[in-house]
Amino acid sequence: RVLFRSMGLFGGGGDSIDVNEAHRRATSGEVILVDVRETHEWTGGHAPMAKHIPLSTVGTSLADLGREGKPIAFICQSGGRSGNACKTAGNAGVSALNVKGGMGAWTRAGLPVAR
Secondary structure (H helix, E strand, C coil): CCEEECCCCCCCCCEEECHHHHHHHHHHCCCEEEECCCHHHHHCCECCCCEECCHHHHHHHHHHHHCCCCCEEEECCCCHHHHHHHHHHHHCCCCEEEECCHHHHHHHCCCCCEC
């Protein structure tokens, strides 16, 4: 398992996972993968198993996501917005992981993308 401790570079903080680990864990159902990008970014290509919840609505969606009892892996384009989503989740007591490198790294790794 590949875990990294974020240095808070983008204001997020907390634990992060690389894209391959995020893909494996989301596919197996170990985590809920949530894409926090805007709708136009989402429609341009996203991880097939991801739920789309723009960053501006993450706070109001945490109660529903938390009911599933699984950690949430947040992803954006590069890791900044997902880091902020992790901070919001952490402040609400929800276990969250930041997908390091975001969809840019996901695409470069050759992982599946839905449109």
